[in-house]
Amino acid sequence: MYVVVEEECISCMACESECPKGAIEMKEGDIAFINQDKCEECGDCVDICPTGAIILK
Secondary structure, three states, X not given: OEEEOOOOOOOOOHHHHHOOOOOXXXXXXXXXXXXXXXXXXXXXXXXXXXXXXEEEO
């Protein structure tokens, strides 16, 4: 399961636009949130995140 480390997220939205399944949304405070029901764990978001805020947990 991929999760966003909120303290590391800079709200660049790169992950949101990169996700092929639309599993990443911006939540209150403009922090990325991964909808686990839609996520297929492809890792595209991890590769695109400039701060490494998305990790495999």
